[in-house]
Amino acid sequence: MWFGTLVAVSWWNDLGLNEAVATFIAFLAMSRSAKLAEFHSTCWVTFLEYKFWGVAKDNLSSTHPICCSHVSHAQAGSLYDGISYGKGPAFVKQLFNLLGEETFSHGIKLYFSKHAWSHAKLSDFIACLVAAFNSKGGDPQLGPNFDLTLWCNTWFNTSGINTLEPLVETSESGQLLSLKIVQSPAARGSSTLRL
Numbered sequence: 453m454w455f456g457t458l459v460a461v462s463w464w465n466d467l468g469l470n471e472a473v474a475t476f477i478a479f480l481a482m483s484r485s486a487k488l489a490e491f492h493s494t495c496w497v498t499f500l501e502y503k504f505w506g507v508a509k510d511n512l513s514s515t516h517p518i519c520c521s522h523v524s525h526a527q528a529g530s531l532y533d534g535i536s537y538g539k540g541p542a543f544v545k546q547l548f549n550l551l552g553e554e555t556f557s558h559g560i561k562l563y564f565s566k567h568a569w570s571h572a573k574l575s576d577f578i579a580c581l582v583a584a585f586n587s588k589g590g591d592p593q594l595g596p597n598f599d600l601t602l603w604c605n606t607w608f609n610t611s612g613i614n615t616l617e618p619l620v621e622t623s624e625s626g627q628l629l630s631l632k633i634v635q636s637p638a639a640r641g642s643s644t645l646r647l
Contacts, residue, residue, distance in 0.1 A: 455470055455473045456470035456471075456474055459564060459568060459569075460570075461573065462571040463573075464525055465519055466519050467519075467528060467531050468540050469518070469519055471532075471537055471541075472536065473541075475502070475537055475541040475544075479495055479496070479498075479545075480548075483496065502542070503541070503542040505537070506534040506537070507534075507538070507539065507613060509533050509538065510612060510613050513640055514530075515611040517608065518536065518543065518608045519574050519608045535611075543608070547604070547607075554588075555581075556581070558587070559581035559585070562580040562584060563581075574608055578601055582600050582601055585600050606644055610642035612638025612642050613639075614645060615637075615638070616634070617633070617634050618634075619632040619633070619634050
């Protein structure tokens, strides 16, 4: 609730940011609440159902990025769908796991302290995560050239689902010689290959 109330987005184009973060945090809180222990075993299963809903919507010709440009508030109603409430939270979960809880939490605190009771944009949110990431000295596992801003923009501002296919090479006797995973651009939406 606080993610969309304490800091409101400047315009409808970043509505997906608020819905994605709020939905992920709701599931995270539920998974850790002692009062909701009876739901711990099914919490992330339900989250996965949301993700599948997002994947299904993202695979349609009507796909759109999690955050996208809309000229009028009348068009914003189309953003309340599986991409905002399924794909978006799945990306935020991926971001949470990539940065780690400490860095992610630090980035959220920076965002709240800078923009409380005002408006912000996706770029403001990403800048706070980048500041938190850089204050930690980055992550050696991600390498010195990892660009968190580019990574976030690629996921928040592009649509469609990249395809992963196995490329298997076997010997004449059937022994596995090599296995590669080949990523292809989305059939619908953006042609961006995401990392």
